Structure formats: C-alpha cells, structure tokens
Amino acid sequence: MVQVSAKTYPDYVLKGWRRCEEKNTDINSGLCFFNISSFDLNVLLTENKDLIERSEYVLDSLTEYMNPFISAMLVNRNGYILKEKKCKGHTDSVNFPVGGRFLEKFNGNTAISTSIIENNPVCLVGEEHYCKSYYNYTTLSVPIHSDGEIIGVFSAIGLKTNVSKSALGMIAAAAKAISIGFDADKENKQLMAKNKYESTIVETMxxxxxxxxxxxxxxxxxxxxxxxxxxxxxxxxxxxxxxxxxxxxxxxxxxxxxxxxxxxxxxxxxxxxxxxxxxxxxxxxxxxxxxxxxxxxxxxxxxxxxxxVNKMNGAYANFSFDDIIGSSHKIKDCITKAKAAAKSMSNVLITGESGTGKELIAQSIHSYSQRKNQPFVSINCGAIPRELLESELFGYEPGSFTGASKKGRTGKFELAEGGTIFLDEIGEMPLDMQVKLLRVIQEKKLTRIGGNAVFDLDVRIIAATNKDLFEECRKGAFREDLYYRINVLHVMLPPLRERKDDINELIHHFINKLNLKLDKDIRGISPEAMNKIMQYSWPGNVRELENTIERAVNLCKTDTITEKDIFIENFHKDLQLSVEDTKDLTTEIISETEIEPLEVIEKRAIERALNIAGGNITTTANLLKVTRNTIYNKIKRYNLLSS
Ligand SMILES: Nc1ncnc2c1ncn2[C@@H]1O[C@H](COP(=O)(O)OP(=O)(O)OP(=O)(O)O)[C@@H](O)[C@H]1O
Ligand SMILES: [Mg+2]
The missing domain is CATH 3.30.450.20 (PAS domain)
Structure with a gap:
C-alpha cells in the first residue's frame, strides 16, 4: 500500500488505488501493456477507423504547439491506444505503441483508465499513479462522447515538472472537438446514405x-x-x-x-x-x-x-383460337379465314346470329395478331344509350357537355391505342355516330368531345353484328361508305343448326368445364337427352347450348345427364314450328296444370335480379349468367322498364 494521508488525494485517486490493490497490481510495472496479435490490431484499427480519422487533425495541432507535453494519444473505451503522436521536440523518451493498452491490473491507475471508469476528465500527477514508472509524469485524459455514450478518450502525458492540472482544459477542448466532429461525420454519413437511398428510389421510379x-x-x-x-x-x-x-x-x-x-x-x-x-x-x-x-x-x-386502366378493367383478350370448339368444315373455314385476318392489319367484320361466338372469334383474332400484348377494348354499340355512345368511344374534355364529369374522360379508342377495338353490334350504331366513326377510321386521328387536341390513333378495328348490314345499307339504316370501310375482311359464323356435328364436341367441352367449376363428376349424356338436343334448332346458338348444359349439370343427380335434365325453353314451340311453320309466335304454350310457363319464371327471375342489382344491367346480366344484350332484349320483350 502506498503510504499517504487519505485527505490529500481526490476520491477518484483513492478509488483507483483500491481497485489496483484488489487486482494485486504490481506497482513496479511499465508504462503500458502490449500484448495484441497483428490480426486483432487490424480489427481494432478498422473498427475505429472513423474515430481515428476524426482525431488526426486535433492530434496534429495539439502536438505541434503544446510542447510541454511529451505525447498525445487517442485511446478507445477499452483502453487500447488507437493513435499516438509525440509533441514537437520530443522523440522517444516514452513509448506508447498503437495497440498498447492501459489496464489497471498491469500498469495501475493512469488518468486514461480512470477517465474511462469515472467518465470524467481526469489528471493524475506523479505518485497519484499506482505505478512507479509514472512518478515523474502527469497524465491527463478526457472522454470523447457520441450520442451521450463514451466511445474513447483523448489523453496526454508530460513531465510533472512541466505539466500541471490546469492543462486539462486544453485536453478537454481537444476531446470536445473530436466528439463534435465525430457526431457531425456520423450525421453526414447517415444523411448521405439517406440521400443515396432516396435518389435510388427516384431513379428506379x-x-x-x-x-x-x-x-x-x-x-x-x-x-x-x-x-x-x-x-x-x-x-x-x-x-x-x-x-x-x-x-x-x-x-x-x-x-x-x-x-x-x-x-x-x-x-x-x-x-x-x-x-x-x-x-x-x-x-x-x-x-x-x-x-x-x-x-x-x-x-x-x-x-x-x-x-x-385496361389492366384494371380487364381490357385484354382472354380467348384464343384454341378455345374454339368444333370440327365441322363450316367452323374450320371460319377459323382459317379468321387466322388470315389476324395476320393482316385490315378491319374485320364478323357476322353471325346471336350466340354464335362472334366475341370469341374477335378475341382470338386479336390474340393471334401482332397486337396480342396490347389492349383489346370491347364496346357494345347497341347497349349504350345513343347520347352516351360518342363520349364512350371518343372521350371528352372536362365539362364539355351537360352531365359530363368535371375531370373529363378517356374514350375507348384512346384506351385501345396500339391494340384492337371491338365494336360489337355495330349495326345498332346511330347514323350520326356512323359519320363520326367513319372520319376517325379514315383519318386515323381523334379529337375528344369539347377538345381541340388531335391525337394520332393506331387502333385495329374488329366489328360484329347479327344484322345483315348490306340489307341495312339498302334500307338506309347503315352508311354504305362505313360498311365498306369495316367489311374489308369478313368472317361469317354459321348458326349452330347448320353445324350440328359440332354439338357433341361442344357438349363434352362444356361438361368438362362445368365439372371443374361446379366440382361435379358428370361422365356423359344419355342417348335420349342427346336426341332431344339434336332435334332442337338452337336459335340462341352456342350460348343457348352452353346455358342448357349448365342447367343440366346443376340438375343432374347421377354421373350421366338424362333427358329430364335438359330444359329447353322453346323446345315445344320449336318442334311445333318445324311441324307447322305458320303457328302464331306469340301464342303462349301452357304446360301441365301446376307447372308455370318458363316465360313467367324467366320474367320473374329477371325482375328479381333487376331489383337486387338496383337496375344495373351489367350486374343483372352477371347474376343471371347471360349477356347484357339478352337482358336488354328481355326487358324490351317483357316490357319490364315501364313496370
Ligand atoms: N365454337 C365455340 N366453342 C366454344 N365456345 C363457344 C363457341 N362459340 C361460342 N362459344 C361460347 O358461347 C358463348 C357466346 O359466345 P359469344 O359471346 O362470342 O357470341 P356472340 O356471337 O358474340 O353473341 P351475341 O351476338 O349474343 O353477342 C360464349 O360463352 C362463348 O364462349
Ligand atoms: Mg357478342
């Protein structure tokens, strides 16, 4: 034990001595302890690179002007020397190598170890050190902080005859300079990282x-x-x-x-x-x-x-020629023509009765063409009120007509840019609209309603109708010039009754599709049921057949569809027509006593669906699994709107 009077020494000195005694520190040890592998030294320097860099300038300035000191150094929070510099005029009277360590167990309580433990500036003079090698020296050390945490100390040593405790202010200023610089560097780096991150976002937008x-x-x-x-x-x-x-x-x-x-x-x-x-x-x-x-x-x-917009609206073609079922030469002919049409850029007209697959063919043509990855935008010219058709097709500028939205609207032609527009039921298009359509087709340019800007258009047109357009032209209901513009290539879909050889294939295709959809396992159809189907003329064509099979699959209790599962709305009417062609079409066929006529059931179903859908035609059509067109026709037929 060092023999001193307790009152003359500050508390931190006494506490240091006590720690050294507990650790059995040898009071005769050297100035510092060096036992680090070159690998660990490398790790140490790499880990503290930023702190070392930040202290270099301070260390240089201090050692340049403060020659009462012998040496100044940067030490990390574990007591390892990270950087040391002799003050001007001093060479190697004391040796503090980088990687050397201040540890009370080996070289007693220096200002360095004490300032780390006390987290305060400390100056130890001569015999205040628990190490005789320091008896002629003064050590000074001040913690360096970052974000309130001690990350190291800045320290100096000088002869006790040259350096007094008052020099601690100088070392404290140096430590403070390093702390501030280190935090600023850190903030800068974070800011730069954030900047880089943000500019990467902007670049990848x-x-x-x-x-x-x-x-x-x-x-x-x-x-x-x-x-x-x-x-x-x-x-x-x-x-x-x-x-x-x-x-x-x-x-x-x-x-x-x-x-x-x-x-x-x-x-x-x-x-x-x-x-x-x-x-x-x-x-x-x-x-x-x-x-x-x-x-x-x-x-x-x-x-x-x-x-x-097209992605959200599903304005892309879902069908291709692979989805068209049938091996009759009539349907094969159509497919051959349609494939040729797909490879050309000319406008195509598809004609055929309702439900013959006009939309299917139109989508297939698009999917087979070079535009297959571009939009396929479909518009039913018959289902849109005539006063809205123009704005649907060509769009409008904000506030251009009563009822127009304030923001304006993009038309179907613009949405179809680069792809195909499918003008379904073109035969229903009012004459004044036909004039406008003709101009757009001829000029390949478009102006929105109420707008001045002229947009270039690159849109392929496929039109469809179940009307005889030539006859419509003759009657003056369709413009001849437009007819020739859209009828460059013509695909005429035969009604199902003219290709009954396809029925079997279609039925099996629908059964397979419905088995999957309804989780059923129907294997086939009885000969009687098939017979019934073959007798019928299918005025609603493939769509009617598809609906009939869907109903049958739903009703079927076994793995085979039987005659009683096949409900054909107009079966009797159709048969009677084929027997005696002259029968009045409007005559209602009354079935057996308790059974309500299908038309009554149908009318009621449509009324209910309209009610549920709040009058929305698309929803009503979805609910009843028929096209919007069918709904429009039935509304007309049953006079539903007035009721
Ligand atoms: N050859 C076929 N193979 C498979 N399914 C077909 C075929 N033809 C038509 N369909 C199906 O029949 C239904 C009606 O077809 P689509 O809507 O293309 O007919 P459409 O001629 O456009 O009818 P509408 O004139 O009523 O608009 C669709 O579900 C379609 O998938
Ligand atoms: Mg259609």
Whole structure:
C-alpha cells in the first residue's frame, strides 16, 4: 500500500488505488501493456477507423504547439491506444505503441483508465499513479462522447515538472472537438446514405421526375424523365427548362401561377411534328413567405396510364383460337379465314346470329395478331344509350357537355391505342355516330368531345353484328361508305343448326368445364337427352347450348345427364314450328296444370335480379349468367322498364 494521508488525494485517486490493490497490481510495472496479435490490431484499427480519422487533425495541432507535453494519444473505451503522436521536440523518451493498452491490473491507475471508469476528465500527477514508472509524469485524459455514450478518450502525458492540472482544459477542448466532429461525420454519413437511398428510389421510379428552381432552371431530372423528354440528362441539369426542349415547357406555367395540379393531361407537339401525350403532376414548394423555391414535376406517358386502366378493367383478350370448339368444315373455314385476318392489319367484320361466338372469334383474332400484348377494348354499340355512345368511344374534355364529369374522360379508342377495338353490334350504331366513326377510321386521328387536341390513333378495328348490314345499307339504316370501310375482311359464323356435328364436341367441352367449376363428376349424356338436343334448332346458338348444359349439370343427380335434365325453353314451340311453320309466335304454350310457363319464371327471375342489382344491367346480366344484350332484349320483350 502506498503510504499517504487519505485527505490529500481526490476520491477518484483513492478509488483507483483500491481497485489496483484488489487486482494485486504490481506497482513496479511499465508504462503500458502490449500484448495484441497483428490480426486483432487490424480489427481494432478498422473498427475505429472513423474515430481515428476524426482525431488526426486535433492530434496534429495539439502536438505541434503544446510542447510541454511529451505525447498525445487517442485511446478507445477499452483502453487500447488507437493513435499516438509525440509533441514537437520530443522523440522517444516514452513509448506508447498503437495497440498498447492501459489496464489497471498491469500498469495501475493512469488518468486514461480512470477517465474511462469515472467518465470524467481526469489528471493524475506523479505518485497519484499506482505505478512507479509514472512518478515523474502527469497524465491527463478526457472522454470523447457520441450520442451521450463514451466511445474513447483523448489523453496526454508530460513531465510533472512541466505539466500541471490546469492543462486539462486544453485536453478537454481537444476531446470536445473530436466528439463534435465525430457526431457531425456520423450525421453526414447517415444523411448521405439517406440521400443515396432516396435518389435510388427516384431513379428506379417508372415515372419521369424533374425539379426546377424558382427561375425555371433544371435542378434534378431522373433518367426516365430524360428518356420521356428525349434529352440528355447530365447536360440538361443547370440549364433553363425552355432551353432543353423544343416545345414550351408547361412546368414554367406553375412558376407563373403558383398553382400546382394532379394528373393533368398534356399533348405536346415537338418541332418535328412528333406528339407526346403526358399525364403530369406538378407541386410547387414554397418557403415560409409563400415564395416558390422549387417545382417538383412527375410525368408519365399516357400509354402507361391507359395500360393500367385496361389492366384494371380487364381490357385484354382472354380467348384464343384454341378455345374454339368444333370440327365441322363450316367452323374450320371460319377459323382459317379468321387466322388470315389476324395476320393482316385490315378491319374485320364478323357476322353471325346471336350466340354464335362472334366475341370469341374477335378475341382470338386479336390474340393471334401482332397486337396480342396490347389492349383489346370491347364496346357494345347497341347497349349504350345513343347520347352516351360518342363520349364512350371518343372521350371528352372536362365539362364539355351537360352531365359530363368535371375531370373529363378517356374514350375507348384512346384506351385501345396500339391494340384492337371491338365494336360489337355495330349495326345498332346511330347514323350520326356512323359519320363520326367513319372520319376517325379514315383519318386515323381523334379529337375528344369539347377538345381541340388531335391525337394520332393506331387502333385495329374488329366489328360484329347479327344484322345483315348490306340489307341495312339498302334500307338506309347503315352508311354504305362505313360498311365498306369495316367489311374489308369478313368472317361469317354459321348458326349452330347448320353445324350440328359440332354439338357433341361442344357438349363434352362444356361438361368438362362445368365439372371443374361446379366440382361435379358428370361422365356423359344419355342417348335420349342427346336426341332431344339434336332435334332442337338452337336459335340462341352456342350460348343457348352452353346455358342448357349448365342447367343440366346443376340438375343432374347421377354421373350421366338424362333427358329430364335438359330444359329447353322453346323446345315445344320449336318442334311445333318445324311441324307447322305458320303457328302464331306469340301464342303462349301452357304446360301441365301446376307447372308455370318458363316465360313467367324467366320474367320473374329477371325482375328479381333487376331489383337486387338496383337496375344495373351489367350486374343483372352477371347474376343471371347471360349477356347484357339478352337482358336488354328481355326487358324490351317483357316490357319490364315501364313496370
Ligand atoms: N365454337 C365455340 N366453342 C366454344 N365456345 C363457344 C363457341 N362459340 C361460342 N362459344 C361460347 O358461347 C358463348 C357466346 O359466345 P359469344 O359471346 O362470342 O357470341 P356472340 O356471337 O358474340 O353473341 P351475341 O351476338 O349474343 O353477342 C360464349 O360463352 C362463348 O364462349
Ligand atoms: Mg357478342
């Protein structure tokens, strides 16, 4: 034990001695302890790289001017020397190698170990050290903090004759400088990482992004933005927006008006005549005085927007020629013609009775064509009220007519850009609309209702009808010039009664499909049931057959569909017609006493469905598993709207 009077020494000195005694520290040991492998030394230096770098400048300045000290050093929180420098004029009178360690067990209580334990600035003079090697020296040490945690200490040693306790302020200032610098570096690094992260997000966005300063000079632009605008990104930054493109940059209007917008459409014509159709969102960012400092502009080409709309609306073809069932030469002929049509770019007219598969063929043509990955947009010209048909087809600008939405609307033609538009029931199109359609087909250009901008169109037209269009032309209900425009290629679908050889194949196809859908295991159909089916003329064609089989599969209790499972709405009527052609069509066929006529059941079913669907035709059609067209026809037939 060092023989001293307890009162003359500060508490931290006494506590240090006590710790050394408990650890049986040898008071005659050396200045510092070195026992580290080169591997561990490397790890130590790598782990503390940032702290070392940050302290270098402080260490250099201090050792340059503070020659009362012999040496200054940076020590980590475990007592390892990370960096040491002799003060000017001192060479190697004391030896503190990097990797050396201050540990009370080996070299007693220095200011270094004490400042780490006490987490306070400490100065030990001469015999305050529990180590005789330090009796001629003063050690000083101050903790370095980051985020309130001690991460190391900054320390110095000098002869006790040259250095007094008052020098601790100098070391404390140095430690503080390192702490502040280290935290700032850390913050900077985090900020840089965040910046990098954010710019990676902006770079990987599929929208174009650009920002301009208050005067319209480009501050930032991502690569997608540069690609959409057709400019070089690097050289554009720093230039004025008006100098990088050959059209009037709309972003400059935001600087003028101070007002931003969301998802606004723009059609820009470049000097070359090339048109670019955008959707843009521009947000002005203002300072606390309300002055614009920057405008952030995100933009995308309209075809990307339309693609998304089509995806959401399911405006893509689901069927291909593989889905068309039948081996009769009549259907094979149709498929051959349709495949040839698919390979050409000409407009196609598909004719056939209701339910013969016109939509199926139209989708198959699209799926077989080069446009297969582009939208297939279908519109039923007969099902849309005539006053809405034009806006459905061509779209409208905001507020262009009474009832139009404030935001305007994209028409089906625009949505079909690059793909195919299927004009179903073209025979129902009003004459005035036929004129407009003809113009669009001829000019391959489109103007929205109430708009001035002229869009270029690249849309393939497939039209369908169950009317005899030639006859309609003769009657003056269909324009001849339009007829010739759309009837470049003609696919005529035969009614099912003319290809009864396909019925067997179709029935098995539907049974297989329904087994899967309804989790049934129907294996076949009885000869009597088949006979009944073959006797019937199928005025509703394949759709009627499909519905009949669906009902039969639902009713069937065994694995074979029997005659009693086959309900054909107009079976008796049909048979009687075929026997005596002249019978009045409107005569109701009354069945056996308790059984209600199918028409009554059907009318009631439609009324119920209409009620449930709140009058919505599409929902009603979905509920009853028939087309909207059928619903429209039945509404007319049963006079349902007036009731
Ligand atoms: N050859 C066929 N093979 C398989 N299914 C077919 C065939 N023809 C038609 N269908 C099916 O019959 C139903 C009616 O077909 P689609 O809607 O294409 O007829 P459509 O001629 O457009 O009828 P409408 O004139 O009433 O609009 C659909 O469910 C379709 O899948
Ligand atoms: Mg159809």
């Amino acid at each position: 599929i929208d174009g992004v650009l920002t301009v300063d208050k005067d319209g000079f480009i501050m930032f632009m991502n690569q997608v933005g540069a690609d959409i605008l057709g400019v070089d990104r690097e050289s554009s930054i720093g230039k004025h927006a008006a100098d990088i493109v050959d059209f009037k940059p709309v972003i400059l209007d935001v600087l003028k008006t101070g007002k931003g917008y969301v998802d606004k459409e723009f059609l820009i014509t470049k000097k070359s005549g090339e048109k670019t159709h955008f959707v843009k969102t521009a947000v002005p960012i203002k300072d606390d005085k309300g002055n614009i400092v920057t405008v952030v502009d995100t933009f995308r080409k309209i075809n990307r927007v339309n693609k998304l």
